[in-house]
Amino acid sequence: MYLVAVIISKAISIYSWILMIYVLMSWVPSIQNSQIGYLFARVCEPYLSPFRRFIPPLGGVLDLSPVIAFLVLQFASRGIIQILLTFG
Structure with a gap:
């Protein structure tokens, strides 16, 4: 279960970075309206x-709302990982 916890942790970390980039892109409309946006x-x-x-x-x-979304994502990540490491 340790491997699953590591994979989940990394996936949530990557998604957090994607969210952060998306939020920062909202400050630059030309980037937000591009294909990558x-x-x-x-x-x-x-x-x-x-x-x-x-x-x-x-x-x-x-x-x-992105700040609250980040907090929920981090709490969920820690909770899931703790459950996996405790019961796995």
Whole structure:
């Protein structure tokens, strides 16, 4: 089970980096509207959209949903890995 925990940990780490890049791309509309931007959107938006439904932007501008999404992803990662290492 250690190998499964390592693989899950690495996969979540890679996905976290993809999310971070996607969030940073939102600051540069020309990149966000490129082919790579659309690819990142297809990977990230299914995860981010539930958070955006429940967390409105502050002042109508500042979107904090990616921050909450990162926190949930990290807690889930740690929980899954701990369960695998404890019971595996």
